[in-house]
Amino acid sequence: MYDENKENIVSEEYKKYLTSHKRFRLAIRVSRIVILIFIFVFWEVAANNEWIDPFIMSQPSKIYNTLTSMAKDGSLFIHTGVTVYETIIGFVIGTLLGSLIAIALWWSDFLAKILDPYLVVLNALPKTALGPIILVWIGGTTKSIIVMALLFSIVVTIINVYTAFRNCDEDKIKLLKTFGANRKQILQKVVLPSGITTIISTLKINVGLSLVGVIVGEFLVSKAGLGYLIIYGGQVFKMDLVMSSVLILAIVAAVLYLSVLWIEKRVLKMM
């Protein structure tokens, strides 16, 4: 009954608009999948017909074989797990520590002014250059890798979150002051909650940066993880292993990003 009524209300034109919109979205989705399939099929055919050298280019069937054998002996899950674990730890510590430092900078304008040039230089400095130093200082352990992940994300976090705090509406702060609010209350009641959207959007950047840090760290430490597999595979010319690891890494990156997106939606809904 209800549906019939609704259909009566919806005009022909609107229906047309809706179907054309649906068709457009479907076309985009199909095209995406077709491109992916085309790349893999072309890659496979080209390798089989020796248009490209499968020894240096690898090929989908070999990647599949590598992945299944790695899945059988469990190494696939161990290395992926190590990378994901390190990324999450680095990401969480980087975000929390970065936000805490941003709060300290907001609290003390004096401190913020002093540290400003240091932050600018640290931000511009390619963090990869610090890798060997950290390796020597901390040693070839998981700790070094996490510190690398931290370094990649923390400076951006500090700068973005601090800027968000600074952009908090002066009049909103004034309003709280008229009620006699102290600095801690101003932070709690207005600066933090109004900065939360920015903090969350930095999460999206941070998770990617942390992953970069982890891979660079694994290149250097060379013990476990997808970064280790890639560097090891490259050194012994096992291109199947390298390609397989990169493929897994792409999936890991996508899943991490989507998880943060999901958290963002959840938090924004709560507000």
Add this chain to the structure above:
Amino acid sequence: MDKVVDVVDVSMNYHTLEGETQAIRKLNFSIANGEFVSIVGPSGCGKSTLLSLISGIIMPTSGKIFVNGKEVTGPSPSVGYMLQKDHLFEWRTILKNVTIGLEIQGKLNKENQEFVEKLLKEYGLYEFRNYYPKQLSGGMRQRVALIRTLATKPDILLLDEPFSALDYQTKIAISEEVWLILKKEKKTAILVTHDLAEAISMSDRIIVLTKRPAEIKSIHNIQLTCDFRTPITCREAPEFRVYFNKIWKELDVHV
């Protein structure tokens, strides 16, 4: 104690690297209990600074301000401040927005909670207490802002152009409403505004300030002949136009 606010020889200078700006010079006036006083003056003459001084969020360079006979040394619960925009916090419900002042002053007890609910009921916002600010119209939001100010039970309300962000019709309606609420709650009010008609229609007294550094140019006691005086009805009083022209000339506006 009849004088609720007493401003004595107050001067205020601002310091920046470019130099020193004298915002207010040797200001003297007082406001009686229950009075509605408007302050008008050229743009940038230090009207808002004056309200900030009375509220105690900034201190004068020299001179003293007394509220209820006590010298102002910082923000006090007996003074409520209403800003140009409603500044409701989007992440809080209406009820939570209204109680933020009590929360900050550590007075969010059962009695005050009930008082706030009573205010919300009285001014037609109780059904909306669990809504978020973005679900409310501009006029309703400004009413919420007023209740937020009243929640901490101040004796004096400082109104810093509280209607200027509203469209014209809403502005007239809301200023009427706010005026009625303030009279009913028997509050003393100081209104800073650019809108002369608004000032005349709402006030018992209008203080005209000179351009910077602000000094008192003149004070007008507004007496309008109309039966039930409210801001809207008194706009029809014959004296309305006379006051308007007089104050307009004093403001000496050149564009």
